[in-house]
Amino acid sequence: MQMLKAENIIKSFGSHRVLNSVSLEINKGEVVAIIGPSGAGKSSLLRCFNGLEEIDSGIILIENETFAYREPNMKDTVKHSAKRAIQKKIGMVFQHFNLFPHRTVLENIIEAPMTVNKMAKKEAIQMAELLLEKVGLADKRDSYPSKISGGQKQRVAIARALGMDPDIMLFDEPTSALDPELTEEVLKTIIDLAREKMTMLVVTHEMRFAADIADRIIFMDNGIILADDTPDKILSNPNHSRIKSFFEKTGQ
Amino acid sequence: MDTLVQYILDSALFILKGGILTLKLYFVTILFSIPLGILFALIKISKYRLLRNLTGFYTWVFRGTPLLLQLFFTYYGLAVVGITLQPFSAAAITFVVNYTAYLTEIYRAGIESIDKGQYEAARALNMNYVQTMRRIILPQAIRRTIPPTCNEAITLVKDTALVSVIGMSDLLISAKEIFARDFVITPFLIAAVIYLLMTTVIVYFFRKIENKYSIYE
Numbered sequence: 001m002q003m004l005k006a007e008n009i010i011k012s013f014g015s016h017r018v019l020n021s022v023s024l025e026i027n028k029g030e031v032v033a034i035i036g037p038s039g040a041g042k043s044s045l046l047r048c049f050n051g052l053e054e055i056d057s058g059i060i061l062i063e064n065e066t067f068a069y070r071e072p073n074m075k076d077t078v079k080h081s082a083k084r085a086i087q088k089k090i091g092m093v094f095q096h097f098n099l100f101p102h103r104t105v106l107e108n109i110i111e112a113p114m115t116v117n118k119m120a121k122k123e124a125i126q127m128a129e130l131l132l133e134k135v136g137l138a139d140k141r142d143s144y145p146s147k148i149s150g151g152q153k154q155r156v157a158i159a160r161a162l163g164m165d166p167d168i169m170l171f172d173e174p175t176s177a178l179d180p181e182l183t184e185e186v187l188k189t190i191i192d193l194a195r196e197k198m199t200m201l202v203v204t205h206e207m208r209f210a211a212d213i214a215d216r217i218i219f220m221d222n223g224i225i226l227a228d229d230t231p232d233k234i235l236s237n238p239n240h241s242r243i244k245s246f247f248e249k250t251g252q
Numbered sequence: 253m254d255t256l257v258q259y260i261l262d263s264a265l266f267i268l269k270g271g272i273l274t275l276k277l278y279f280v281t282i283l284f285s286i287p288l289g290i291l292f293a294l295i296k297i298s299k300y301r302l303l304r305n306l307t308g309f310y311t312w313v314f315r316g317t318p319l320l321l322q323l324f325f326t327y328y329g330l331a332v333v334g335i336t337l338q339p340f341s342a343a344a345i346t347f348v349v350n351y352t353a354y355l356t357e358i359y360r361a362g363i364e365s366i367d368k369g370q371y372e373a374a375r376a377l378n379m380n381y382v383q384t385m386r387r388i389i390l391p392q393a394i395r396r397t398i399p400p401t402c403n404e405a406i407t408l409v410k411d412t413a414l415v416s417v418i419g420m421s422d423l424l425i426s427a428k429e430i431f432a433r434d435f436v437i438t439p440f441l442i443a444a445v446i447y448l449l450m451t452t453v454i455v456y457f458f459r460k461i462e463n464k465y466s467i468y469e
Contacts, residue, residue: 052372088378098373102391102468112377115387144468157373164377 001028002064003168003199004049009058010072011044018044020223021058026168029197033210033231036220037246042203043095045220046170049201050090051083062086063167088116091166095173097153099145105132105156106141109163117164124163131159135189151182155189169193171202175209207250211235219243263430264442270426271446274412277340277422281347281408286401288348289355290394294385296360307356314353320414322346327418343415347408354404362397363389395465402458406451423447 004026011019018041026032034042047053048068049060054076060068067086070076100108109128113119119127132138135155140148145156154174161169171190175183187209194200194213204210210217211231219227219234226240238244296307314322327342337345366389374384413424421429427443430436 050376052375084378084380087376090376092376094369094373094376096369098367098369100370100373100388102395102465111387112374112379115383116378116380146469160377 002026003028003030003062004201005059005061006045006049007059009045009048009060010056011041011048011053012056018223019048019055022220022223022225024218024225024228026199026201028167028199030215031194031200031202031213032216032218033214034201034203034218034220035205035207035210036226040220041223042220043172046092046172046201046203049170050092051087052092062089088164089167091161091164091169093154093157093161093169093171093174095176097145097150097157097177099153099157099160101145104142104144105137105148108145108156109160112160113163128159128163131162132156134162134192135159136185149182150178151185154178154186158186158189158193168199168201171200171204173203173205175204175206205250207235207247219246221246260438260442263427263439264446266430267423267426267439267442267446270421271423273340273415273420274409274423275450277343277347277412277415278408280344281351282405284348285351285355288352289359290390292352292356293359293363296356297363311353311356314350315357319346319350319411320417322350323414323418339415339418339420342418343420347411351404351408355401358397358400358404359393362393365396366392391465395462398458398462398465402455402462405454405458409447409450409454 002025005024007023009019009022010017020041022041022045024032034045036042044053048055049062051067055068055070057070057072057074058068059066059070063086065082065086066078067083068076069078100111103111106125106128109131110119110121110124113124113127114121129138129141132141135158137148137152137155137159140152140156145153148156158169158174174190175186178186183206187206190200190202190209191213202210202214214231216228217231217234218225219238219240221242226242227234227238234243235247238247292307292310295303296311298304323343323346326346327337327339330337330342370388370392371384374388379387412422415422416425416428423446424443427439430439
């Protein structure tokens with residue numbers, strides 16, 4: 001079953017075109033890693049998929065519902081309310097965690113379920129405790145974000161996104177802001193999610209991780225997708241000189 | 253000795269009676285200008301250009317002219333065009349409008365200092381604008397603006413002394429009345445002590461709030 005489909009996505013910031021007619025499909029339960037040099041448009045693409053960036057033209061379908069549809073130089077035809085309803089299915093984890101610093105770990109997780117979904121507090125707390133258990137941070141429930149490590153923050157951020165019960169999770173360089181010794185715990189949490197068949201789209205620089213967990217790897221450069229294939233094919237036999245040189249430069 | 257103590261007590265009591273007026277004006281101003289400042293700050297960062305410009309014009313005028321002039325304008329000036337106000341109403345309106353202008357800019361800066369990642373996280377969690385502001389942005393912005401708000405609150409204590417120019421007997425005028433009668437320095441010292449006490453209480457109060465809201469740092 002198709003979870004996400006994007007066709008001919010074009011996005012510019014000023015005169016700089018960051019996405020140049022990008023198309024891709026992701027099936028339910030699939031884990032897809034997006035790799036490529038910085039400035040390739042990886043994060044921008046991800047941000048278009050949850051509405052943090054508006055596309056200039058193209059179409060985005062989430063579970064066969066139109067999330068964004070725009071002809072060049074026209075307005076997006078999808079209603080704001082429809083976008084919001086679809087956006088509920090999309091969880092997002094940021095490079096810099098973006099936890100709410102004035103809220104405890106538990107409060108970070110129950111905030112949106114309570115204010116957006118009107119979940120009862122007791123129920124929300126029960127759910128949050130289960131999620132904290134899952135990411136191995138049950139003992140940190142009453143800590144403030146400033147009192148926990150980067151790796152722990154990112155695991156809380158994952159739990160917070162899961163609290164809205166998404167159908168697809170987007171990860172925007174989830175370990176790039178972490179010290180090497182802290183990336184492992186975050187990657188492990190993401191691997192656990194992959195085992196549960198969560199549909200995931202992960203922008204990452206961790207090539208080994210991408211190879212290990214991804215069903216597919218997408219290589220982007222200069223706003224276009226240069227390759228979209230299984231990890232084996234992409235890593236062992238890159239058929240594009242740009243991909244080869246990228247692997248040589250990054251030493252992988 | 254007894255008579256000196258008695259004299260100080262009597263004077264202090266008389267000055268404190270004027271102090272009641274000062275306090276009334278103080279609390280009315282604080283009570284209205286803080287929420288109004290937050291409201292106008294939200295307008296000033298909103299997408300409505302006309303409202304933004306109007307708020308900008310308002311803060312430009314009221315931060316750019318003397319409070320004393322504004323007080324004259326409200327009490328004497330408006331009377332010329334047929335709007336007569338009681339001295340206390342005139343003073344309260346002027347102080348609220350003036351202090352709101354300053355607080356608007358303080359809260360605007362506070363809101364704008366919050367990382368855009370906070371908006372994005374809230375957005376990604378499907379929170380709407382009102383929920384994002386009320387639950388995520390404003391609590392953090394207000395925490396950051398406690399120190400400058402405290403500054404304004406202290407300045408306000410002393411600014412209240414300006415109401416004497418529209419004939420109100422506040423704390424300072426009461427002190428001056430005793431001075432005019434007895435020609436001694438004591439009433440001014442008493443007034444100074446009372447002002448100091450008031451600002452000390454205010455600083456203490458804001459320190460308490462600051463501590464309460466900084467547990468997460």
